[in-house]
Amino acid sequence: IAEMLAQMRYIPNWYYYYGGLADKIEGAVIPLDKRGYLNYTRYEPLGVVAIITPWNSPLMLTTWKLAPALAAGNTVVIKPSEFTSASVLEFVKLIEEAGAPPGLVNVVTGFGSEVGTPLVEHPKVAKVAFTGSDATGKKIYASAAQTMKHVTMELGGKSPNIVFADANIDDAVNGAISGIFAATGQTCLAGSRLLVEDAIHDDFLQRLTEKALTARMGDPSSMETQVGPITTQPQYNKVLDYIAIAKSEGATLVAGGGPGRAPECGDGWFVEPTIFKDVDNGMRIAQEEVFGPVLSVLRFKNEEEAVRIGNETIYGLAAGVWTSDVGRAIRMTESLRAGTVWVNTYRATSYMSPFGGYRQSGIGRENGAEMIKEYLQTKSVWMNFGAPSANPFVQR
Incomplete structure (x- = not known):
C-alpha cells in the first residue's frame, strides 16, 4: 500500500x-x-x-x-x-x-x-x-x-545495476535494494542483475545481504510492510521455479531462496528476498525476466567488462551506474544500450521524462x-x- x-x-x-x-x-x-x-x-x-x-x-x-x-x-x-x-x-x-x-x-x-x-x-x-x-x-x-x-x-527487462569501487557504498546498497526488492521485484525496470566491481564485491555483498534480511514482509495493506506477496499464484510458482533453476545452474544462494514462512505472511504467496552470487551472465537466472524479488550478483573487473556484461542480454529497458567519477558516469551512459540510465540513483521516473x-x-x-x-x-x-x-x- x-x-x-x-x-x-x-x-x-x-x-x-x-x-x-x-x-x-x-x-x-x-x-x-x-x-x-x-x-x-x-x-x-x-x-x-x-x-x-x-x-x-x-x-x-x-x-x-x-x-x-x-x-x-x-x-x-x-x-x-x-x-x-x-x-x-x-x-x-x-x-x-x-x-x-x-x-x-x-x-x-x-x-x-x-x-x-x-x-x-x-x-x-x-x-x-x-x-x-x-x-x-x-x-x-x-x-x-x-x-x-x-x-x-x-x-520486459533484465536491467544491470552497476556498482564501481569508488561509489558511495551506502547509497549504492540502498539503490540495489530499491532496484529489486521494492514492489516485490514486480516491475519491468527492476535492477535484477547487480554488477559489482571485484575490489568491493565481498564487502558490498555482505552489507547488501544484511540490509535485505531486514525487509519487513507481511500484510500488503499495512504501511509498515516493505515486501508484499507475489500478485498471482502462477507468478508465485514461476518465481520459485526460477530459484530452483538458479540453484541447478550452480549459482550460490546467499539469502532467501524460498516461500515467506514468517507468521505475518500467513498463507499468502510470499517469496523471501533472494540473493544469488557466483552468477554467470549466461545463466538463465541472469538472462530471463523473473519478475520477483530475486537478485543475481555478478562480478566485473573494469569499465569495459561492466559494459559488456550489462549489454549481453536481449533487453534494454534500464540500467544503473554507481560511481563518483563524472567522466566514467558519462562514458557508461553512452555505452549502455538502455532506454533509461540512472546514475547514483535508481527507479526514478517522471511524467516529464521519456521512458521506454x-x-x-x-x-x-x-x-x-x-x-x-x-x-x-x-x-x-x-x-x-x-x-x-x-x-x-x-x-x-
Whole structure:
C-alpha cells in the first residue's frame, strides 16, 4: 500500500501535464525549395486507441497511455489485466463524473485471448499501446501489423545495476535494494542483475545481504510492510521455479531462496528476498525476466567488462551506474544500450521524462512532451498559389 499510495499521489501530474499540452499541438509552415507553393503540416488524432495494461501498477501504467492519448484527441478502449481490473473500472467512473463525453473512455475486461486479441485485430483500432511481457508483445506486434496499426510497447527487462569501487557504498546498497526488492521485484525496470566491481564485491555483498534480511514482509495493506506477496499464484510458482533453476545452474544462494514462512505472511504467496552470487551472465537466472524479488550478483573487473556484461542480454529497458567519477558516469551512459540510465540513483521516473526500451524491451516511448506525437499522425498540406503548370508526366 505504501508503494501504491505514492503512485496514486503522483498520477494526477500526468493529466495536468498533458492537459497543458492539449492546446499546444502545432504544425509548421515549411520553407520549400519550390517556388509558388505553400506547404504546412498539421497533427491529427489517430482515432481509436487500444490500451492494454499488465497487473502491476495498473492505474499508473494506464495513466501513462491514457493522458497523452486523450490530449492528442483520440478515443480510448482500455483492456486491463484480468487480475487487476477493479481499480481501472473504479477510475473510469470518475472520468464519467468529471463530465467526459460518453464513449470517450471505454473499458473491456476479460482474458487476453477472449478480449485482448479481438481488440488488437479490430480494423477500427488505429493504435495499440501495450505494457507487458516481451512474449505477449511480440504476438500483439505481429497481429497489429496485419492492419498496419501504430504501436508503442513497453516490455520486459533484465536491467544491470552497476556498482564501481569508488561509489558511495551506502547509497549504492540502498539503490540495489530499491532496484529489486521494492514492489516485490514486480516491475519491468527492476535492477535484477547487480554488477559489482571485484575490489568491493565481498564487502558490498555482505552489507547488501544484511540490509535485505531486514525487509519487513507481511500484510500488503499495512504501511509498515516493505515486501508484499507475489500478485498471482502462477507468478508465485514461476518465481520459485526460477530459484530452483538458479540453484541447478550452480549459482550460490546467499539469502532467501524460498516461500515467506514468517507468521505475518500467513498463507499468502510470499517469496523471501533472494540473493544469488557466483552468477554467470549466461545463466538463465541472469538472462530471463523473473519478475520477483530475486537478485543475481555478478562480478566485473573494469569499465569495459561492466559494459559488456550489462549489454549481453536481449533487453534494454534500464540500467544503473554507481560511481563518483563524472567522466566514467558519462562514458557508461553512452555505452549502455538502455532506454533509461540512472546514475547514483535508481527507479526514478517522471511524467516529464521519456521512458521506454531498446531492443526487445519495446518500441516507442512514454512520458515527456515529445511522447504526445506517439498518439498523432502528421499530415503534409501542399497549396499551389502560383506555380506554373508543369509536365504532367514528370514529378513536381
